Amino acid sequence: MTTTDPSTTAREPQGKRRLGDLLFAGSAKGSGILILLILAGVAAFLIGQSFDSLSANTANFFTTKEWDANTRDAPAFGVAALAFGTVLAAATALVIATPIAVGIALFIVYYAPRRLASILGYVVDLLAAIPSVVYGLWGIGWLVKQLGPFYTSLEQYLGWIPMFAGPVSTTGRTMLSASIVLAVMILPIITAMSRDVFQQVPQAHREASLALGATRWEMIRMAVIPFGRPGIIGGAMLGLGRALGETMAVAMILSPQLVISWMVLQSGNQTIAAHIALQYPEATGYGVSALISAGLVLFAITLVVNMGARFIVARRKEFA
Amino acid sequence: MTTTTKGSATEMPGDGPPPSQKSLLTGSLPRYAAPALLAATAALAAGVLLAFGALGIAQFAVFTVIAYAVVISIASRVVENRRQATDRLVTTIVYACFGLAMVPLVSLLWTVLSEGLARLDLYFLTVSMNGVTPSMDAGGVYHAIVGTIAITGLAAVISIPIGLLTSIYLVEYGQGRLKQAITFFVDVMTGIPSIVAGLFVVALWMMIFGPGKTNGAAGAIALSVLMIPVVVRSCEEMLRLVPNELREASYALGVPKWLTVVKVVLPTAIAGITTGVMLALARVIGETAPLILTAGSSAVAINWNLFNGQMMSLPVFIYSQVRMGGAINYERAWAAALALIVVVMLLFFLARLVSRFFAPNLSR
Known part of the structure; x- marks a missing residue:
């Protein structure tokens, strides 16, 4: 309170110190610090509780695929398969969602009539507000049944690509189904972010390219996309962060198996988040502690992705 | 459907003598071309799918969009020019993206509404699951x-x-x-x-x-x-x-x-x-x-x-x-x-x- 920052131009006049001011400023600052403490606490408690099982683990935590932790003697578990599944599911979702999201954002900003565009903005926000468990229910109760024939023909015509090799799972509870639902869930995030940057493209840039005789697509390619690229990348990475940590859609749809497999049309693979949700109710022995160490890995992955996204977005703000 | 910017329909004139036989408005598809072609491809899609006995909403929509994208690109390429053809193709893709994104939203709301209404009543909202065995047709939230x-x-x-x-x-x-x-x-x-x-x-x-x-x-x-x-x-x-x-x-x-x-x-x-x-x-x-x-x-x-x-x-x-x-x-x-x-x-x-x-x- 007593320090005067030389960078602030208007120096605060030294007035009477009031109790109310001190209390209010103190509690405001206190809750700010509390947030930092909570975040530090999240990291500290996860590390503290995972230590227990990690030191008892008889296998290499990072290279083992099996999860044999619900015991008191010689637990052997690792996150290799889980981490692979997490990244595979999120990356597939991102590949599906990003082009469509950019398309929707372009539609809302440059193609749709003005009135329709504002309604569509609401609809996108609404999609983001639907709880993930409802997406999961929709996925398992409706979508997987519709996808069955699609998968069969995908395997029939594209089966020579190793990823789409058969035999196709008969239930449709595959990695690809989970990824499609994840894609639907991150679509609004990427769309909202891209839409925001597209709206900020200077009108002069767009009019200049149109005045030079550019078609609408040429205007978008030459004026809008270069300006909006950091926003698209930042939005995609935020979406990736969400997809990495998403639990319910995967836990409800995928029929899990602790393997490392690229075959997205067969049942198998598992993500960290879904594994924790499914295993936790039955965890005994070192089980809970082992799940916490898996959560720590997930926390680290999402932290890196999110900080990268924020960095890209913040840098754009500085230059814009 | 959309109308593209008409003024830019011709090629950019160079420094040499302008292509005098072309007025600004020749060489562009008429306004009704896009909806007419869409209707035509939709009819074609329905016909072909019926002939193969595989008519479903999804197949119909996919077939129509792809056929329309091909037809409008070719038509624009022949009548207009390459740049206009690209523009029309991208317009089709952007509209298709939007349509595709509406599918999950509409189907999600529709399934939740139609499946949920069957059981959501006052009884369901006012009783718990206490004492409900798995096979019982009872219980609520x-x-x-x-x-x-x-x-x-x-x-x-x-x-x-x-x-x-x-x-x-x-x-x-x-x-x-x-x-x-x-x-x-x-x-x-x-x-x-x-x-x-x-x-x-x-x-x-x-x-x-x-x-x-x-x-x-x-x-x-x-x-x-x-x-x-x-x-x-x-x-x-x-x-x-x-x-x-x-x-x-x-x-x-x-x-x-x-x-x-x-x-x-x-x-x-x-x-x-x-x-x-x-x-x-x-x-x-x-x-x-x-x-x-x-x-x-x-x-x-x-x-x-x-x-x-x-x-x-x-x-x-x-x-x-x-x-x-x-x-x-x-x-x-x-x-x-x-x-x-x-x-x-x-x-x-x-x-x-x-x-x-x-x-x-x-x-x-």
């Missing part, structure tokens, strides 16, 4: 509604003061390193996976109360970890919108800073703050994963006590019913999903209404 209200309520009571005070600190008081650190870590906190928030409370509870202790308060704390950053973000944005002139006028009248914040800044921004808080509530009310870990997933009886025993909530109810997997379980899950979506949408639209009708007029 009252205990889950109770849990959702109690847990989300406590989460709101924890998060709103902390979030609001932090945003006040960031906007009115903060400076230097601490402000930067808080801004940055609030952003980081927004990205914490919900299951990790749940694990955090599990670890915390294990340290304090020993293993295996689940209750509603634990769930509320996990939800707070997810809710606080959202509240901070939205309140901060709203406080920044309050014009500085209002603060300066208040200081000029000799009002202390804290009273200026409480009596001038907050009332001006209250509509936006309310909206932000409601949207944050709408987000955490559907959170499932942290509650499975902290409040338990097997409670069947009504429990108002946040500090003792497992507590069911609407999202966890949906999840645990799906895990059981019988037909009756799915019926219950759909009905509960409908109830949950109605609550979320109510919060969502109320928030929009508040921000529209109670926002102060800052235009002058």
Whole structure:
């Protein structure tokens, strides 16, 4: 309170110190610090509780695929398969969602009539507000049944690509189904972010390219996309962060198996988040502690992705 | 359908003599070309699919869009030029993207509505699952509604003061390193996976109360970890919108800073703050994963006590019913999903209404 920052131009006049001011400023600052403490606490408690099982683990935590932790003697578990599944599911979702999201954002900003565009903005926000468990229910109760024939023909015509090799799972509870639902869930995030940057493209840039005789697509390619690229990348990475940590859609749809497999049309693979949700109710022995160490890995992955996204977005703000 | 910008339909003239035989408007498809071609390709798609006996909505839509994209590109290439053809192709793709994105939204709302209405009635909303054996055609979500209200309520009571005070600190008081650190870590906190928030409370509870202790308060704390950053973000944005002139006028009248914040800044921004808080509530009310870990997933009886025993909530109810997997379980899950979506949408639209009708007029 007593320090005067030389960078602030208007120096605060030294007035009477009031109790109310001190209390209010103190509690405001206190809750700010509390947030930092909570975040530090999240990291500290996860590390503290995972230590227990990690030191008892008889296998290499990072290279083992099996999860044999619900015991008191010689637990052997690792996150290799889980981490692979997490990244595979999120990356597939991102590949599906990003082009469509950019398309929707372009539609809302440059193609749709003005009135329709504002309604569509609401609809996108609404999609983001639907709880993930409802997406999961929709996925398992409706979508997987519709996808069955699609998968069969995908395997029939594209089966020579190793990823789409058969035999196709008969239930449709595959990695690809989970990824499609994840894609639907991150679509609004990427769309909202891209839409925001597209709206900020200077009108002069767009009019200049149109005045030079550019078609609408040429205007978008030459004026809008270069300006909006950091926003698209930042939005995609935020979406990736969400997809990495998403639990319910995967836990409800995928029929899990602790393997490392690229075959997205067969049942198998598992993500960290879904594994924790499914295993936790039955965890005994070192089980809970082992799940916490898996959560720590997930926390680290999402932290890196999110900080990268924020960095890209913040840098754009500085230059814009 | 759309009409592309007509003025740019010709090629850019070079320095040499202009292609005199071309007027500005020749060499462009007539306005009715796009809808006419679309209708034609739709008819073609229906015909071909009928001939092969494979007529379904999905196949029809995909076939039509692809056929239309090909036909319009070729037509534009022949009549207009390559650049116009590309533009028309991209226009088709962008419209298709939009149409594709509407599929999940419409189908999700439609399935939840049609499947959920079958079971969602007063009985379902007012009884719990206590004493309901798996095969019984009975039971409801009252205990889950109770849990959702109690847990989300406590989460709101924890998060709103902390979030609001932090945003006040960031906007009115903060400076230097601490402000930067808080801004940055609030952003980081927004990205914490919900299951990790749940694990955090599990670890915390294990340290304090020993293993295996689940209750509603634990769930509320996990939800707070997810809710606080959202509240901070939205309140901060709203406080920044309050014009500085209002603060300066208040200081000029000799009002202390804290009273200026409480009596001038907050009332001006209250509509936006309310909206932000409601949207944050709408987000955490559907959170499932942290509650499975902290409040338990097997409670069947009504429990108002946040500090003792497992507590069911609407999202966890949906999840645990799906895990059981019988037909009756799915019926219950759909009905509960409908109830949950109605609550979320109510919060969502109320928030929009508040921000529209109670926002102060800052235009002058």
